[in-house]
Amino acid sequence: MKSGEQQAKATAASGGRPRSPRIQQAILNAAVELVLEIGFKSLTIDAIAAKAGVGRMTIYRRWPNKAAIVMEAFVARVDPGTLFLSAKSYAESIRLQMRTMAKAFRGKDGALIRALLAEAQFDPELATALRERWTMPRRRMAIAYFEEGKRKRVFRPDADPNAIIDVLYAPIYYRLQMGTGPLSDAYIDEIFEHAMKGLMKA
Amino acid sequence: MKSGEQQAKATAASGGRPRSPRIQQAILNAAVELVLEIGFKSLTIDAIAAKAGVGRMTIYRRWPNKAAIVMEAFVARVDPGTLFLSAKSYAESIRLQMRTMAKAFRGKDGALIRALLAEAQFDPELATALRERWTMPRRRMAIAYFEEGKRKRVFRPDADPNAIIDVLYAPIYYRLQMGTGPLSDAYIDEIFEHAMKGLMKA
Amino acid sequence: MKSGEQQAKATAASGGRPRSPRIQQAILNAAVELVLEIGFKSLTIDAIAAKAGVGRMTIYRRWPNKAAIVMEAFVARVDPGTLFLSAKSYAESIRLQMRTMAKAFRGKDGALIRALLAEAQFDPELATALRERWTMPRRRMAIAYFEEGKRKRVFRPDADPNAIIDVLYAPIYYRLQMGTGPLSDAYIDEIFEHAMKGLMKA
Amino acid sequence: MKSGEQQAKATAASGGRPRSPRIQQAILNAAVELVLEIGFKSLTIDAIAAKAGVGRMTIYRRWPNKAAIVMEAFVARVDPGTLFLSAKSYAESIRLQMRTMAKAFRGKDGALIRALLAEAQFDPELATALRERWTMPRRRMAIAYFEEGKRKRVFRPDADPNAIIDVLYAPIYYRLQMGTGPLSDAYIDEIFEHAMKGLMKA
């Protein structure tokens, strides 16, 4: 279990028990509901406290700002389970994973990651947290998976897993933020094909 | 050759104009200096007004919020000139352009676009403005250039220029924001190579 | 010769023509209408200018502030003619004059003098103007009239006209401002009787 | 039964209370000092807050505007104690009281009441407050005292206490505001004599 990580701030100093996890959960739920309802910018510690039926101090005791709350709520939402499910083929399972991610980004997770990623541009601590708790874990899994792909001779032997990740996944974030078009499965397929086959004439 | 022109300028220097572009410029300059100095989040309309020696109302009369100011300052900075300079080869000139962009993103422009893109996630109007005044013009030029590349048989005939753009450029934005590594020329080359040659084993 | 005094700032009735008296009048009219409509506190130079169809500068060129405008409009309203009309008896004509004044104070003049007197508490120049153009002229006429009353043996020989004025008229201003009761003719009569006959048991 | 008592005690005893009266007092003091120093018109909520070392919201939470603050500061200043001290004779104690009032009006209280009375002309709520917390309490005491005077046969039996008040006291307010002369003891005596003995030839 990973409860220790989540309660890092709360439990650390005092030897005592984690402060009521029910309150914790109520705050996170309220934060997520509100951020989806009124948007991150309009989100207010007051509003979260009110919706959670909690005093403001109870929140400040646990998180330094609203971004940290949404951050924690976000990482609690996403299933840290398997990223790449096996499909017909190795390559196909990558495409599938990309589609799954796009689907998530089309929904609530997209709204949350959009807000977090944006806020992280102004808040180095949030940027670090986002990197450590969202980006890097996934990149590490992807790197492992792509190394396997290299061994399986699906990827070129000179392909750098880090570059593979960026070429395949950066467009998804790009479209999520830029609004140059829908984050549809068709778009995913297009990116996947172009990236895998390359852009040059053979 | 010079006397006539310069006299006209000297005359203009003394008097003000309605919606004086000098004031406009003073505000934009102040905004850029401040955003680079103290960061977009700490930027304040008051501070801009003070630094520009201007009343707050003069600012509010022109822009709805600080993001719009920085937006305008940003688009005024960027040279709307040629995107793709001719290099040794067609493909090489793309790589060159990508490097040029990365270089810009490593500097002040990077700080500005980072802030604007982030703020745009919370502000649909800014998002639209950013798309119309920054993203789309460049995409349109790129599309034209890439269509030419298809005619020149550099790109595969089935390559969609929109997809080409995303695969090549999304990683630059991604790294700008994610902080997964430096936006170095080496990184650009890596992305360029992977994207052009494709990820798959031949 | 005192005509110059009243219009000192606004006109030079003699030589060059007064700056368009039509505009002058339009502004004064607009000011009075507005002050009665929305109150002196809410009155704005902008609003006066707009209602008079006039630029703000045109107003500032003539008066230093809104109080001065209302002041001038007020003194222009009141007929500087005879204060004390002859009635059945000398004393009766005083009572009549007091009633006339009360009646005026119940109407628009009351609203104006109330505002001016109040504003004058904060504005020494307005206080001076009010004293010179409203209070003192009337006091001088009253003093003359009351001196006549002393010669006629209506008033006690040891009665000081200045004190007579205050005892008779101060209650009118008092009630105008305090709201302790209506400024009715009955009230005037009551004050008149008490003041004339005295409060003491005979 | 016992718990209630003890609770009440505990609440009262503890130093800090909600709506701390110390802060209240600091604000009122700051307001009075400032209004006497720079005048009511130049008085600013900001300045009061700064001088009192208090946030603006703390002020806005308690009073709707600066007039209300000065109002409360004013009524807190005035000793609500006995108005009429016994002098050699009944009538003499009235004259004494008038002199006391004039003396107060020559000092800080005069500046305050002048501002409040003026502002009340523009602000019905303040007018009501001023009437209820300053004017009427004093009038009620005066009425009681004057009724006693009628029983003592000092005043005419047909004298209306309300009219007595106005004839005696209105001139004090009048001179306070009009600046037609000093609010000296000599002036008070003059008014007193004229009002008591009456203006008419016997």
Place this chain on the structure above:
DNA sequence: CACTAAGCGAGACGGTACGTCCCGTCTTTCC
């Protein structure tokens, strides 16, 4: 099994920035 210490809701507090209103000045443009 009471008692005490903590966590908690509630919300007042000192601040900062906001966006608005109006001031009084100054410039441009039109009639």
Place this chain on the structure above:
DNA sequence: GGAAAGACGGGACGTACCGTCTCGCTTAGTG
């Protein structure tokens, strides 16, 4: 060439949240 129109620098307004700080109440662990 004077007036309307309105932009300008400035200052105060009243509001919204911030993050900190008491207040009593509730409650749970200890003695």
